[in-house]
Amino acid sequence: MRRILTTAIALALAGAGNAALAQPAAAAPAAAPAAVTTQLPRDVRPSNYDIEVEPHAERMAFDGKVRINVDVLAPTRSITLNAADLEFGTVRLERANGKALVPKTRVDAAAQTATFSFDQTLPVGSYLLTIEYSGKIGTQANGLFALDYPTDAGKKRALYTQFENSDARRFIPSWDEPAHKATFRLAVTAPSAQMVVSNMPVASTHGLGDGRTLTLFKPSPKMSTYLLFLSMGEFDRATLADNGVEIGVIAQKGKVEQARFALEASRDALREFNDYFGVKYPLPKLDNIAAPGRSQFFSAMENWGAIFTFESSLLLDPAISNVSDQQRVFSTAAHEIAHQWFGNLVTMAWWDDLWLNEGFATWMEGRTTRKLHPEWDTDSVDAAFTSRGAMGQDAFATTHPVVQHVATVEQASQAFDGITYGKGSAVISMLEDYVGETAWRNGVRSYIGKHAYGNAVTDDLWAEIEQATPGKQFAAVAHDFTLQPGVPLIKASSMCTGGNTVVQLEQGEYTLDRPDKTPLRWRVPVHVRGDGKSARVLVDGKASVTLPGCNAPALVNAGQKGYFRTLYAPAQFKALRSGFATLPVVDQMGLMLDTGALAAVGLQPESDSLDLAMQVPTAAAPELWQMVAGSVGGLDDLFKGDAKRQDAIHAFAIKRLAPKFAQLGWDNRDGDSASTRQLRNSLISTLGELGDAAVLAEARRRFDAFLADPASLSPDLRRTVLGMVARNADAATWDRLHALAKAEKSSMLRDQYYGLLARAKDKALAQRALDMALTDEPGATNGAGMISSVSWEHPELAFDFAVAHREQVDKLVDSTSRARFYPGLGGSATDLSMVEKINAFAEAHIAPTSRRDAERVVNGIQTRVKLRQQRLPQVDAWLKQQGV
CATH class of the missing domain: 2.60.40.1910 (Immunoglobulin-like)
Incomplete structure (x- = not known):
């Protein structure tokens, strides 16, 4: 039910004018370039949004009012903007010294637009468009959404927003496209006991005398709609100041100290990027907000000045966190802070150039991690993974160029993939190596300075680097790797x-x-x-x-x-x-x-690869032994369905890996490097998967000790041991894990336990996990993850279950990600019957323009089956030469 906001908001905003954060002289023109894709008419553009909102968390709805300063660029009788799942109240258009016009409102739900039609033609000029509206609070990360989490004081609820790629339209009627940059001022009415967070610092607060407080935020810089952010809940905040910027971390009450590492990582990354880009971070504050729960499709979001991050990628609980968690927290922070320049300060003109955001942030994440934490990669092996990370996807017919055409919202969602991130990062690494670090950085600095607060396309960047690298054929090389796939x-x-x-x-x-x-x-x-x-x-x-x-x-x-x-x-x-x-x-x-x-x-020949794996000595680098474990451990998959042959392969693989594991032992030793600790866990997992009786018995022993005393299981081994026990669980063990999940008060640990319940090899236990995923027990953001986890071992079971319960499963998945989620459940299948199922699902439920992920999964299954048949004779012959 729509509710008119208290007049206190309007009074508090009165007289504020249209002031916004001052923009530098280098700001790009507001008009979108003619070549930029748009799904909206080009005759009206926004310059500022004044937003008033009051969320009602208890009834999962909100009321809103927005005043948008717009420029009419050509005479028109209508204004069309984006809106999704919003109900409209009063709408009016005003011009200085002119009569207010009240238009007719027409909503196109399929196109996610609202059109305001007038009885007279609007002349070119500036106007104020005022809209009263109401909307829904969801349970998944689209628009304004709620996350519930357990505490010692009972269940709590916090609210957050997630707008990328095209969900700001669920929060405000807006020109929800990256090229339509504007300034934003946000006013929020919330319970007085809650903290309210947005992109900018708080300008003022006003108690309303009824347990509510009105919080007004300072105006934002000119930015795209998808970067706007709001959160409210019972939070704590820790801060430090550096180079004139207040850096903060925000988490649920009692957890903020677990974000201390992230706070210091943010400071270090911000210093590095200020130096690298040659343009100082322009906002007065940079918060990183930890949220309980999870998403199947992202871990953090780069909202300008208010990064959103799920707890598992921000908090470090000393009882359970290991060096891999530290690396994840640092790299996530570095990635999102890099976006404050590549993405926020300079934004791609349309989703075709999404890689300018994600490829660069991924590359900067790796570069910054290597520079500030060299102890995590002492042999500089990251380059090998970076250069090849996306090749598995890029070598299929279903790949796409780094710069790709995007026509719809769903296609924009599908663009967040391994090519955009992984290949984008790898190509940057290669191009920087080709032209040299100094020339590359000079080109990047020039690009950032020239396009600050504006939008750009890939060729804008290439032009700056080409100028910095005369005689290198740079643009030609760059075009080869970004405009064609493969x-x-x-x-x-x-x-x-x-x-x-x-x-x-x-x-x-x-x-x-x-x-x-x-x-x-x-x-x-x-x-x-x-x-x-x-x-x-x-x-x-x-x-x-x-x-x-x-x-x-x-x-x-x-x-x-x-x-x-x-x-x-x-x-x-x-x-x-x-x-x-x-x-x-x-x-x-x-x-x-x-x-x-x-x-x-x-x-x-297969023997070339396997011979290399066999000649790696025990004293070799841990990263090489990770490769060996993957190589000999992976032989098992080739012989699925042949139990006798698999038993022999298990014995062979265990014999190859056991000496290295014996050297490392179960527990950390003083002086162990990060890669050695990670190898230890990898070997334990691989040996357990191969059925090593001694490893499985020790894992069960440690699990039993953990049940009696959780502190007995070290943070380094906790996830590995629990994962192995969960994978090999019988009904009684599964019930023990279930009891741990139900009793846990830490939202991060609770999420981990429910994830473990979905990893069982036993089909009956997997079915129990699927049934549980549709209940309220695991929480709204865990259900989809549980179904996905089941699909790793039981793809047919998970896919058939999800399709049979599609109406319920849809509620567990981000709305723009369903075209990816369902086909992905069949991705590990080795039976070609899954191809028919995915194709039938796509035909019935996925728009023809949004079937890239379905096609990719289908092609992957078909190719894997074909290659397996080709490889088996060679692998079998090599194994027999080894006496297997």
Whole structure:
């Protein structure tokens, strides 16, 4: 029921005028470029929003009023803006010294728009559009939503907003597109006992005398609607000041000290970015707000000055948090703070260039983590993972370019994927390596300064870097990797001639599902090293490199910054394998990653990959042993359905991994590096998955001790042991975990327990988890995660269950993510019948323009089944040579 807001709000706002945070002279023009996609008419644009809102958490609804300063750019008889799930009251349009006009309102729910039609033509000029409206508070992260959480004093409820990509329209009628930047002033009426948080500091508060307080916030800078933020609840806040900025962390009462690490990480990252970008963070404060619960699709959101982060990526509970949690908290904070420049200060003009936000934030996250916490990557192996992280997705026919066309809200939601984040980051890493750190940073600084408070497209960035790197063909290289999809393949062979090593390089394309595909063409920056010397070349079709000396084999992609796969001629690969121990760890990893990927599609013998895994010595770097564990542990999946063969493979894999685990032991030792601690957990998990009786027995023993005394299980092992026990649980053990979940008062721990209940291999227990996911018990944000977790082991069971209960499951999933969620449940299937199910679901329930994820999952299943059949004979032959 719509409710008129108290007049105190209007009185408090009266006389405030249209003041907003002063913008620099470099601010971009307000009008969107003609080439920018829009779903709204271009004849009206906003410049400022004054928003008054009163949420009613107890009845999951809110009342709102907004006054929007708009400019009519061409004569029109209507104004159309975005609105979703809003009910409208009085609407009026005013002009200085003019009569107020009351339009007719028409809502188009499918288009998520509202149109205000007038009886007369509106001349060009400035107007004030006032709208009274009401809306809904949801349970998922779309618009204004509620999160319930347990405390010692009983259940509490807090409210938060999530607007990216296109959900500000659920909170305010607005031009909800990134190019329509405006300033915002927010006024919120809330219970006096609650803290209210937004992008800007509080300007004033006014007690209303009835247990409510009106909070007014200072005006925001010019920004896109998706960056607006509001939260209210029983919170604590901790702060520190640095370089004129108040940095804060906010969490539920009693938890804010668990955000101390995040607070200090935010300070350190902010200092680094102020220096790197050459433009100081422009807001007076930067908060990071911890929220209970979770989302299947994001962990944090970069709202300007008020980052939203789920607790699991912000809080560190000393009783349960380990070094991996520290890394996650730091990297999440670094990612979101990087967005304060790439995304917030300079925003992509439309979702086609989303990667300008996400690819850069991902790259800056990695760069900043390596610089400020080198102890987490002592062998600099992150480059190998970065360069190859997205290749699995990019090698399918269902991939897309980094810069992609987005036509609908649903397509914008699907754009948040491994190509946008992972390939975007990897391409940046390669391009920076190609032009040099200084030239790259100079180009980035120029781009940020030129487009501050405005919108940009990818070519705006390339233009600045091209200017900073004359003679490099930079834009041509950048276009090759961002405007077309796919993964280059560099074929390499070498020979010794006159005391020099001559390396021949030829370009092709690495693909998982199209072996006969005509390769695309890239200009590929390649770094070659051999015999202590190195050279760089731009491979455009074919190229050759000459290195002095012939005493060491030539390694292609030295340092692993290049976004391509390398296929060596047999003789060159043999030489590299023989000299494997002499390579830097990052290049050892790159060689292993490429060999495994090429073997999987038949471009190299499977024995090449497996032989590399077998020759890694016990004393090798922990990251290499992570690769070994994945390689020999993964053999199990190839032989599903052949119990006798799997038993033999389990014994073989356990024998290979057990000596390394024996060296490490169960418990941490003084001096253990972060990667050693992580390897220990990885080996325990892998050995448990392989059925190592001793490991499983010790895990159960430690679990029993934990039930008697939770402090007996170290934070480093807690998640690993509980995960192994949950995966192998019988009914009695599952019930014990369930009891822990029901009794837990920590929202973060409670979420973890309910997640564990969905990991059981036992099908009957998996069904119990599915049934529980639809109840109120786990909480509104855990149900979808439980269904997803079940699907890892039981894809058919989870998919069929979700489809059969679609109306209930829809309520557990972010509305713009359903086209991804349902197909994803079948992603681990090995039976082609799942393909038919996903296709039938997509045909019935997913718009034709939004089926990319369904197509990707279907193609992945089909390709995996096909490649498995091709690989099995080679793998089996190699195993028999090993006596298995």
